[in-house]
Amino acid sequence: MPGSGDAGRIRTRLRAHARALSPVSARPGGDRGQLSIEFTGMVPIILVTLVLLWQAVLVGYTFTLASGAADEGVRKAVASGAWDRHSRCRDAVYERLPNAWEGPADVSRCGYEENDMVKATITLKAPVLFPGFASLPIPVRATAGAAAEGK
Template identity: 50%
Template sequence: MRRPRPGDDRGQISVELLGLAPLILVVLVLLWQFVLVGYTYALAANAADKGARAGTATETGGAGACAAAAKKDLPGAWQGGATIACGAEGGLWKAKVGLKVPVLFPGAGNFPWTVTGTAGVAEEEA
């Protein structure tokens, strides 16, 4: 049987990886959560923009069209907690969309704060 030489470091990489694995996983989870936060901001802004544009349509516009357009393209996990407010104000049609930020997986749970996206479009004249 061969005895290891003093200072032999075989297996050191495995031990270091085992020690760093939890840190690597935590960093990956945090990065994923930041991606979800950014995606939620993008969804809220896009939904508000679509709602405001739909609200200004001369024939089919209004608050109902605004809310429907704002909610139409939202993924299912974000639709449940969505708050949509539409209305005309000083020659502008404004839409405000509030979405909850999911925790790690959309649909599993939400953070207690709301991400808000707002948009305004000039009203069309008949």
């Protein structure tokens, strides 16, 4: 029966053979610095992903602003008399929109009446990266309507 010393010697020999056959052990310094290299390579991908996510948030927020402004414009237009609908609607839309979205806003079809309905169609442009910088060429359109009153 082999002694416990034999098992220790066999393990030592197996480790020595494994080190001799391993290509990793042939490199001086091992894999030190590998994390830094991988992180540096991933930084552009992480930044592009964050920019795209932020841009998606801005487009979604623009949809929310357009629909809220259209709703508010229609509400004010319906509450006013038929002679004052367009101007009340425009005023309400511009009150509702933040300054950065007012510039590219198209409120030309605001407070018009169609089939006993007062409607407002608001078109905004989503900003690129931050409001007030530049706009995407894709329009964001929202339409709201309510029953006409006070003819």
